Amino acid sequence: MNAEPGPIVQVRGLHKWFGLLHVLRDVSLTVQPREVVVIIGRSGSGKSTFLRCLNFLEQPSAGEIEVAGLRVALDVGQRPPRDRVTAIRLRTGMVFQEFNLFPHMTALENVIEGLVTVKRLARAAAVPIGERYLDKVGLLEKRDVHPIRLSGGQKQRVAIARALAMEPQVMLFDEPTSALDPELIGEVLEVMQQLAREGTTMLVVTHEMQFAREVADRVVYMEDGAIVEAGPPDVIFSAPTSPKTRQFLERIL
């Protein structure tokens, strides 16, 4: 990932309505290259919706999103240009709570699907890249196995490899460990921690406070569709300025 001058993600005045429900209220956030930002908050606080707006899996209602130099500014009722959305998706990698691996493809086929179909690489050229990323998440020996024969933790690691193989400039993690049995969470967090060490720019929505504390450069607390406060983890966790943040942390820690 090449270091770009200036922020890699810039969101200004983002709004999202689901019908009459105002789920994102004027959210703004800037992420620097190589930064790890962890977003915490109650379920229903809008943190997942916010993350999904960044690669337009969720249609923002209004606001401005800039990812890796690609800018989309929307007024209420406007739709983003399709080719711009595709370009942004190519520069972001997404990891889902439910893994969403393609069940009819082997682990390797999952990882190289985007390379072959979207980046138009020849299969022979894509396979070594896919193997490299499977190796990176420690699953090279599972290359020819279908997802049904993988554990939850292994599935999520393949999903991470699938996102990484596209060589995105930002990785988005949407509650990557929430669907996992407790004993499988560690292996996924380990991979994420390694990515953070290597300088991957990451936005992570999670309930894993330990991970936030140890890996995040910045922790963002969201409530009712708005960012309440953001700061370094030691500040957020030991001396939050907002009573809302304090209340949330008291309840879950």
Next chain:
Amino acid sequence: MGLKLMAQQRHEHSLALLRIGAVWAVLILGLTITLTQLRIDPGYLVRRSDILFKIIDGLWTTIGVSLLSVAIAAVLALVGALGRLSDNALAQGLSGFYVSIFRGTPLLIQIYIIYLGLPQLGLQLQQAGFRELGQLFILDALTSGILALSLNYGAYMTEIFRAGLQSIHHGQWEAAEAIGMTRWQILRRVILPQAVRIIIPDVGNQFIAMQKDSALVSVMGVWEITYLANRSARLDSKYMELFLVAAALYWLLTIVSSFFQSRLEKRMAHAYER
């Protein structure tokens, strides 16, 4: 212990198969006895083996009509299902109307209208000066039959395809969108391969039903099993004999199709076996 258990299970499994086979044997014996009570002359089929083989020849037409029709129907069904699922009003309206009209009327009447009605339109078009266009509407019996079967089964299969496409979790769309795939790429590479596996039992069922519904094209004089049986029977008034031959041929066809269907299902299941 484990090996012993497996051997035990295998033993029980073959025993169950044996019992089912015995039931079949009894039923077939019963059926045969019942049929001998009809006043039929089995020797006729031996004496006039030329007629027997003529009817068997009709098998190829039946297979050809069914295979071609189910293939066209599958294409119609895919387009129809995409129309049903699209958010475009025109596409939704067209596909909804198509399904409604072809599921809502009898296949036999559809055959008559396509065979007898379309040529009238064609002639009028030709009189109005559109010679080539008009010619397209004047279809021979075989083409009319295939068209009617395709349109009719395409309508039923549209609903099967729609349900199959809808059964794929939306997370599959999202994961593919997130790596930058276009809607068409997602459909072709991610959704359809999974949907096909789900709809194969239903499509196979439709194919088997169609093989027998293809008998309806005999009303136009297409030389398939039923037409040949009916026509040949008239010569010596051997209706029962030849209709039983026809019935046996359809049954055989169905058994063979079911066999291929289950083979296909097993092959598609491979990725989903633990």
